[in-house]
Amino acid sequence: MEHFSYLTPNYARLSVKFVRGEGVYLYDEQGKEYIDLLSGIGVNSLGYNHPKLTKAICQQAKELIHISNLFEVPYQEELAQKLVETSFGPKKGKVFFCNSGAEANEALIKLIRKYFRDQGQDKYEIITFKSSFHGRTYGSLSATGQPKLHEGFEPMLEGFRYAEFNNIESVKELINEKTAAILIEVIQGEGGVNPADENFIKELYELTRQKGLLFAVDEVQTGNGRTGKYWGFQHYGIVPDLFSTAKGLGSGVPVGALVAKNEIAEHFTPGSHGSTFGGNPLAMRAGLVVFEELESGLLNHVARVGNYFKEKLTSLGVGKIKGKGLMLGLELEKPCKDIVLKGLKKGLVFNCTAQRVLRFLPPLVITEDEIDRAVEILEEILREES
Ligand SMILES: Cc1ncc(COP(=O)(O)O)c(C=O)c1O
Known part of the structure; x- marks a missing residue:
């Protein structure tokens, strides 16, 4: 008899079932x-x-796994502080916590729009790049510059234009009066591990300064020490206005984050955005262990x-x-x-x-x-x- 699976067939799974791990094994x-x-x-x-991670999340599971963001949530401030201090510097930014990379990018897209709308400006277009990957939700998928991933799911969310990676002229050609921001992975992950050229990122950054655009980086894959620095953009000598992250942040416990400079973050006014699970104490403890490890030699x-x-x-x-x-x-x-x-x-x-x-x-x-x-x-x- 043919095997029936209760799972949707959207993953082409390999027939191996891992049941346990130890270190890198x-x-x-x-x-x-x-x-x-x-x-x-x-x-x-x-x-x-990992002994410290396992201990911290077991302990946290005994204390409190989830509490609503209607209240102050243990360890959120501490992890947010780490994310801001390792990127923009002390007190220079604020963090919104969610559960995945796509959600972090959703928040990033919404915050970019809100920032300009609140100032009465009709700017909402975001320039992203061909071969980029930003996630599977409608905002993040629309930001993703891979037509094959859009197929069958159209119409996409309005307001995204796709430039050639490492080609500054192609970016310039797409800028118009509606352009709000540029969003880039400094090393494209899913697109084939393509690092941006140093000059390209510098020119791109300068262009955003000249044109009054926000410079946004998707650090979902490159962040949290993956590239040998806390954040991928730190290889390029620039600091973005906002960035998203997830993946390695919780070392397996789902957690995503949007980190934005204060003057931008303030536009997420009470009630404007949210997440039920985002920033729960279990995920925060995991993230804190990751950052403590990075600080004490792992980076x-x-x-x-x-x-x-x-x-x-x-x-x-x-x-x-x-x-x-x-x-x-x-x-x-x-x-x-x-x-x-x-x-x-x-x-x-x-x-x-x-x-x-x-x-x-x-x-x-x-x-x-x-x-x-x-x-x-x-x-x-x-x-x-x-
Ligand atoms: C650069 C980048 N952004 C966003 C995402 C989406 O993250 P998630 O699968 O956690 O939604 C990914 C996932 O591969 C990614 O590599």
Whole structure:
């Protein structure tokens, strides 16, 4: 009899069921061990069964998992302070908490519109980029510059224009009297691990200053230490007006955030936006552990092992290596879907994005030795492929 699934068929799932993890290792139902170079797509930043994280969320579960934002919520101020201090500096911004990257971008889009509307300006268009990815809700999907993801779901939300990534002229061409902001991933993740050029980001930033636009960054994948700095934009010597984040922030506990400079954040007036679950104490505790770890050496570790991993991948002499820190891609000349399956067979987890890019987003705690083991397996697979 054919197997019936009660789940909608929107994921092309691989037939492996992981049931447990320890550090950077995952174990399936049969007890087979895998090195995880994907961390639930950039989420499990502290790896599996991290003692401090597990302890904090178990303790919090005993105290209070959820309380409405009608009240003051334990640990929200503390985590918000970390996000602002590591990005804009002390007291220079405010945070709205939600539960995912798409929701953080939804909030970001709404805040951009509200900021201009409150000033009586009819500016609402946001310029985003081709091959970008911002999420699957209508606002974030409309912001996403990939027509194939819009197919069947039209009409999209009005007010988005898509420029060429790393091409300043294409941005200039799209600016008009309705343009409110530019939204960019400084390293496109789903689009194929494409880093923005340094000059491009600088020129883009200058352009927003000249034209009175807001500069918004999607730090959902690049944030929270993933690239070896707290925030991806910190590689480029600019500070945006607002940014979204999620993924690694809670190391597996769903949490998203919008961080905006004070003068922008103030436009989220009481009642203008909200979330039932957003910023619950359990998620806040998880986020605090992630930031405490980053502060006490993990961020430097990411920068160091990220370089090590990049060198190791480069030494394979195959394809083009892209990315920063522990957000790396290996672009091949042919589709890489099968390589992912071969990896699973050999106990290595990674994925393939933009058809030809092997993507590596390991837990941030991965060590040089673990990278050595992983790259050995990868080398074996690539050798068999050639
Ligand atoms: C850059 C970026 N923005 C937004 C999202 C959407 O995040 P979520 O899946 O948590 O809604 C993703 C997810 O892959 C992402 O990579």
